Amino acid sequence: MQSMARPAPDATPVLRVEHLRKSFGAVQALTDVSLDVYPGEVVALVGDNGAGKSTTIKIISGVETPDEGRIFVDGEEVRIDSPAAAERYGIQTVYQDLALCDNLDIVSNLFLGREITRPLVPPFLRLLNKSAMEERAKPVLDSLGIRLPALSTPVASLSGGQRQTVAVARAVLWGSKLVLLDEPTAALGVAQTRQVLDLILRLKDKGLGVIVISHNMHDVFQVADRIVVLRLGRTAGVFDKASVTREHVVAVMTGAAAEVNGA
Numbered sequence: 147m148q149s150m151a152r153p154a155p156d157a158t159p160v161l162r163v164e165h166l167r168k169s170f171g172a173v174q175a176l177t178d179v180s181l182d183v184y185p186g187e188v189v190a191l192v193g194d195n196g197a198g199k200s201t202t203i204k205i206i207s208g209v210e211t212p213d214e215g216r217i218f219v220d221g222e223e224v225r226i227d228s229p230a231a232a233e234r235y236g237i238q239t240v241y242q243d244l245a246l247c248d249n250l251d252i253v254s255n256l257f258l259g260r261e262i263t264r265p266l267v268p269p270f271l272r273l274l275n276k277s278a279m280e281e282r283a284k285p286v287l288d289s290l291g292i293r294l295p296a297l298s299t300p301v302a303s304l305s306g307g308q309r310q311t312v313a314v315a316r317a318v319l320w321g322s323k324l325v326l327l328d329e330p331t332a333a334l335g336v337a338q339t340r341q342v343l344d345l346i347l348r349l350k351d352k353g354l355g356v357i358v359i360s361h362n363m364h365d366v367f368q369v370a371d372r373i374v375v376l377r378l379g380r381t382a383g384v385f386d387k388a389s390v391t392r393e394h395v396v397a398v399m400t401g402a403a404a405e406v407n408g409a
């Protein structure tokens with residue numbers, strides 16, 4: 147593996163994964179993936195198609211279980227055997243499809259599956275308590291500098307960047323300490339991409355750990371503190387953004403750097 151970079155030698159990472167290995171039948175998706183993320187740090191996970199990025203994220207978020215390897219949250223070894231377990235450890239994932247309900251408004255999407263209700267008469271019926279949900283959501287949105295239309299606006303009418311913002315806000319609203327983002331800017335234009343990158347930087351400012359999968363080197367160099375390069379199911383390099391060039395990252399992704407270095 148190429149040059150390791152560490153933020154603070156005595157800090158405890160919010161997440162550490164060591165030597166993950168995973169196969170799907172005959173396909174060896176991960177052979178040896180290790181990475182860590184510190185509080186207040188953005189780690190970009192990059193690699194060519196099929197390098198193992200999604201499988202790594204799925205293991206951290208409890209969608210897949212590894213064949214081998216260890217996972218630590220705040221220094222404690224954990225077993226993440228379901229998405230619910232990942233949530234219990236404060237890990238929230240925003241997938242590319244965002245899992246939003248288009249026909250519902252913003253506040254209902256923020257509280258999907260965790261709605262605040264109030265009793266009706268007769269008492270076994272309950273009604274959504276939208277004002278309580280809005281009251282609860284507003285300080286979180288404000289603390290992230292998120293500006294959205296009225297929370298009663300249906301999600302279907304939002305722009306791509308706003309939809310991404312709602313999905314990220316939902317992750318933060320539920321007390322996560324690590325947010326995993328899968329290609330958050332893939333479908334966005336320039337202005338919306340900027341909005342989402344700014345939001346990622348605010349998550350970092352709030353002290354959250356963030357892992358971003360991205361194919362876009364420009365975005366990676368805008369927001370990441372460190373860059374983890376996967377190649378053929380292995381961690382091929384971990385770099386401080388400040389001390390690596392895009393060209394070198396791409397060379398490690400494609401294997402060209404290893405050839406040049408004779409590694």
Ligand SMILES: Nc1ncnc2c1ncn2[C@@H]1O[C@H](COP(=O)(O)OP(=O)(O)OP(=O)(O)O)[C@@H](O)[C@H]1O
Pocket residue numbers: 170173174175176193194195196197198199200201202
């Ligand atoms: N459920 C599965 N069944 C069989 N093979 C799988 C499965 N999931 C992933 N793979 C294989 O594992 C390898 C790693 O895939 P993965 O999706 O993790 O890579 P990736 O880096 O996210 O790629 P991409 O950028 O194309 O999304 C690939 O060869 C892929 O075909």
